[in-house]
Amino acid sequence: MEPSPGPAEEPKLRHVEKDVLIPKMMREKARELCSDQVQEFTKCCQDTGFLMVVKCRQENAALKECLTAYYNDPAFYEECKTEYLKQREEFRATGIPDKRRQQKLPTSM
Template sequence: MCTSAFTFTKCCQETGFLMVVKCRQENTALKDCLVGHYSDPSFYEECKAEYLKQREEYRATGIKKKRQKVTSNV
């Protein structure tokens, strides 16, 4: 996982509107980390498999994943 995401978020929260100028270094580190993940073939296949599973569930039920309610055993 990219620790630079937390660093970038913290920088943005602390600087407000000036984040465009002050958080460039953190943004670059975050982009490099994300590109590294998306360039990894195994991560790509994992994301693809998850997407295809969600698409299959949607086509079968017509309910989007976010709208499905989780049932509890309580």
Template sequence: LSTEFRQHSKLRHVEKDVLIPQIMRERAKELCSDKVQAFTKCCQETGFLMVVKCQQENTALKDCLVGYYSDPLFYEECKAEYLKQREEYRATGIKKKRQTLTSNV
């Protein structure tokens, strides 16, 4: 790898621990949108009893999200997305918002 590429791909603490995980959370919510919707619907329908009544939906949602959070390939994809966004910002000075897969998440 070229020295220039290595310099551009170095990550600060805030990038590794805050910004990339933020992208991971956003993307995981999109990828688990069916489970997010099921849990949300259950909570809306049961009100105060959601703690008891929505355990199955909550477990399915957690399992889906944690599956992505603990996947090293998913981390690398999100890191690559972050680096691309950072490079575009450095080149243009314009921060672009992420495109979401679904509009209701």
């Protein structure tokens, strides 16, 4: 009989969690954190139309630089991983996906 895992043991992540779900969460959070660059790039694209490839290079470079800084930050990965594990644990306990749980909160709070 195997001993039960102690609290210090790392929870196991499936391949899809490590390589798809956590990076997806990282992208979403990085977009929020780089919202100024996202807005500048979006505005530039809307203002220039078809010439955006040429005219919005500076805004695109700033956006890529901001996002890449978060994608390559191991501490940011660990932060997202911890948040993902918390959401996974809550789902396993309640059976309610995170988005539905948030939607069911009363709006009069």
